[in-house]
Amino acid sequence: MKMKILATTDLHGNIFPTNYTSRDNIENYGLARIASAIHSLRENNDILLVDNGDSFQGTPLLTFAHQNADSYMNPTAAAFNALKYDFINLGNHDFNYGPDILKKFISENKAPLLTSNVDIEGRQLGNTQIIEKGGKKIALIGVLTHYIPNWERPAYIENMTFRDALSQLQTEVSRVKDSVDFVIALYHGGLERDPKSGEPTERLTGENQGYEMTKIDGLDILITGHQHRSFVEVVNGVLVTQNTFKGQEYITIDLDLETGEKSAQLHKVYDLPVDESLLQQYQIIQDNVQTWLDQPVGKLDAHSPSLVIEDELDARIHKHPIVSFFNQVQLDRSKADVSSVALFNGATGFNSEITMRELVSTYLYPNTLVVKKMTGKSIKEMVEFSANYFALDDEGNIVPSPEFISPKPQHYNYDMLDGIEYTINVSKPRGQRVEIITRNGIEINDEDTLNLVTNNYRAMGGGNYTMVADCPTVQEIQEEMVDTIMNYFLQNSPVIVNHSDNIKVIK
Structure with a gap:
């Protein structure tokens, strides 16, 4: 039996296929296009749908929604619910609007949060989840770059603790690996080294630790993000993926639950139709956003x-x-x-x-x-x-x-x-x-x-x-x-x- 995973990351609020530079602008990206692929895959597959963070910052739609948070549900959370996402992870930009907007997003999502290396007021934000498919147990672990305190304004991360992502992932994998058949990690961070040569591709600050994570014993699949890159690699025996931002791509992963064979594929969305049923849910807020955007400054x-x-x-x-x-x-x-x-x-x-x-x-x-x-x-x-x-x-x-x-x-x-x-x-x-x-x-x-x-x-x-x-x-x-x-x-x-x-x- 094969298990199919569809992963998104770094959507940055791009639900509608537009960059909002004009009322009639149409672009060849966005979650509404990925939604068509989700529906198509579900016709013949039982897919596991996950998102790897930076999902609700980056477009006027989300800015408007955050400014009017008492009037609107978080649009990304609403979309994730409509598409029946199974699990979500957080990214660094998801902290840009402060703890209230962050907590609102988490509470409005029906999908469990995996992020395990962040505490708010002493409570861990998310937790490792274990699911069963085809008689096999699969652990899903979420971590994000702990470099956030180097960027975020202090008032927005008060009473928060960010644990080292690499150490946290090591701890979680060690805790579960003997009781499950496969371990999948969602890491909102990227690769600090070239996946083939192992040579550093940036200053080794700890912002990105994906390469080191592939050395963790017991890890099978590592879904990365943050760098907005496009790749599928096998590094130290671990299948590592990343797709670019704004909903221009998504990734499918196939895992053979009997043999352990795993493979992944990047998919462009430029030729996919828009899921109109998803967009209809947003028509009121979208019209209000367009009116707001046309206001003279x-x-x-x-x-x-x-x-x-x-x-x-x-x-x-x-x-x-x-x-x-x-x-x-x-x-x-x-x-x-x-x-x-x-x-x-x-x-x-x-x-x-x-x-x-x-x-x-x-x-x-x-x-x-x-x-x-x-x-x-x-x-x-x-x-x-x-x-x-x-x-x-x-x-x-x-x-x-x-x-x-x-x-x-x-x-x-x-x-x-x-x-x-x-x-x-x-x-x-x-x-x-x-x-x-x-x-x-x-x-x-x-x-x-x-x-x-x-x-x-x-x-x-x-x-x-x-x-x-x-x-x-x-x-x-x-x-x-x-x-x-x-x-x-x-x-x-x-x-x-x-x-x-x-x-x-x-x-």
């Missing part, structure tokens, strides 16, 4: 430069005016000396009349602002570290460094600062690229101190900006950046963007 002054992003790389090489605008807003709100901003992957920018649709499509995350007291030395280290984003290709063109593209695009880890002036020479070796840093034309000394405002992710050291995390915190502004931008428009519309050519990237 503010205007730009006729003399302001365009804030439309046409070329993401060029927007980073030649600091785009929208970066100046975001820094302008952050400096106004915080009264800091220096501001740091990154452009998120796929940011589109603003037209002259800004709607909520443009705002939430460009500023994607529920970040808040944090002010850090930094020395001239630490600011230089920050700018130098950020300069690692650039490289030269074989023709001598400035391009993103490979590690910012693969295994996961991380363009959001290149920061651009206002309040200082500096030059990055990409032709120079890493660590020696920043030629001079000044403030109002005066060179900054190592012992100088300046208040720098950035988002909470960066302030916690996200993107390995440890030099920022190590500096004292002056102020935490408990207001999401989208609200900060909205309030700025309310007070200053039509807005004049003070764009400056303070960053030069040369070769």
